Amino acid sequence: MAKKPGPRPSKLSVYLYIPNIIGYMRVLLNCVAFSQCLTNKMIFPILYFLSFVCDAVDGWCARKFNQVSTFGAVLDMVTDRISTACLLVVLSQVYKPGLIFLSLLALDIASHWLQMYSTFLLGKASHKDVKDSSSWLFRLYYGNRMFMAYCCVSCEVLYLILFYLSEKETEKLVDMKTAADVCVLYDIDRKHKQ
Numbered sequence: 789m790a791k792k793p794g795p796r797p798s799k800l801s802v803y804l805y806i807p808n809i810i811g812y813m814r815v816l817l818n819c820v821a822f823s824q825c826l827t828n829k830m831i832f833p834i835l836y837f838l839s840f841v842c843d844a845v846d847g848w849c850a851r852k853f854n855q856v857s858t859f860g861a862v863l864d865m866v867t868d869r870i871s872t873a874c875l876l877v878v879l880s881q882v883y884k885p886g887l888i889f890l891s892l893l894a895l896d897i898a899s900h901w902l903q904m905y906s907t908f909l910l911g912k913a914s915h916k917d918v919k920d921s922s923s924w925l926f927r928l929y930y931g932n933r934m935f936m937a938y939c940c941v942s943c944e945v946l947y948l949i950l951f952y953l954s955e956k957e958t959e960k961l962v963d964m965k966t967a968a969d970v971c972v973l974y975d976i977d978r979k980h981k982q
Contacts, residue, residue, distance in 0.1 A: 802857050807850040811863040814839045814846070818871050825878050825951075833948045839871060840944050844937070861914070865900070872896055875947050882954035 802808070821835035846864060850856045876893040880886025900915075907915045918926040929936050 802859055805855040805857060805860060806853055807846040807855055808857070808860050808863060810842050810846040810849060811860065811867060814842045814867050817842070818867070818874070822874050833951060836871070836875065837948060843868060869897065869900060879947065879950055879954070
């Protein structure tokens with residue numbers, strides 16, 4: 789006799805899965821972080837990185853507590869993309885010209901969309917299922933959790949370091965402007981004395 793499937797979780801309970809609650813906290817952390825990014829440059833990277841750490845924790849919780857859901861996967865990926873997109877937009881504003889950061893943003897969105905869409909067309913359950921991919925890089929990236937974690941952490945840390953350095957770049961520009969003004973005033977005073 790065929791085994792009956794277990795009780796189906798209620799719609800509400802999926803929204804209350806532990807990894808999804810962590811996902812909501814990530815959204816909140818990012819909202820607070822980006823609201824402070826230009827006024828409090830110390831708190832922003834801390835909150836952003838905390839949200840990034842929660843990204844790893846929510847995936848672990850989903851597997852540990854058997855709370856993997858399509859909603860959670862979408863929440864996770866959308867939060868990842870929006871977080872990175874906002875950070876790249878901020879970097880494009882503090883570094884001039886900012887075209888390189890906007891190009892990285894376009895690449896990030898396009899590559900993730902293409903990967904998601906192509907796996908959807910192939911009928912796969914996850915964009916991380918690349919076992920039959922002809923791309924060795926995809927197989928390495930999605931097939932080795934440590935390598936994928938290293939790449940993700942390295943990229944986010946690089947962006948945060950660039951954010952930290954942007955304050956110093958602004959100070960250097962102000963110092964250069966001040967030095968230029970001093971030189972101009974010196975020349976004006978010298979001409980008046982002659």
